[in-house]
Amino acid sequence: MTGIGGVFQRAGGTASLRDWYAKHLGVDLAEFGGTQFAWGPGGSTTWAIFDADTDYFGRPDQAFMVNFRVTSLDGMLAQLRAEGVEVIDDVAESEYGRFGWAVDPEGTRFELWEPPPGQ
Template sequence: MERVTGIGGIFLRARDGEALRAWYAEHLGVDMGEWGGKQFEWTAGGSTTWAVFDADAEHLGEPTQSFMVNYRVADLDAMLAQLRAAGVKVSDEVSDTDYGRFGWAHDIEGNKFELWQPPAGE
């Protein structure tokens, strides 16, 4: 049987694509290509997690949000401070786990996203 070998991309539907692309470029440093997206190159030791959550899971944000993107960052505290300074809606909660540190924020269309700082050395 053939099997999926990884996540090849994440695609967001936007009410205002131009504004949302500009927001991600400004606040998360996602430099968009002419085609409207960014291709991230993997490095050794990188991974992508794929999971299914129940409909009532609060982790994904509002019940109308059917997905959430997790972005890997080098310094979670610095990224959260940068977003707060720019007036972005950022959760006060930070979760420290064996898998790393996690924080959450919302883009200009209200999509909740997760920021992940892997453990040192990963």
């Protein structure tokens, strides 16, 4: 793992919560519902608000999901499987990189992100 790629929050009133964070903390959220905080050359952490009914987090009662940045998604998923960790079989690929998911011992789903080469 090389850092936190993002933190995602589930909200009942998505638009009003986004407005609240913009007003009170000055967080300008993009159309996709999040923002990126740059922390160094080629690196950033995304924070985003998701609708309450999203299935992206796994369990409906999971309020947050953390995205961990990794250098090798396949290697990390294989390591977690070998250690008996529950790993979600799906791997997503896009122009933003490769994504996989696993679940910690308390049932909290987390995301693993391998950024595209050069990022």
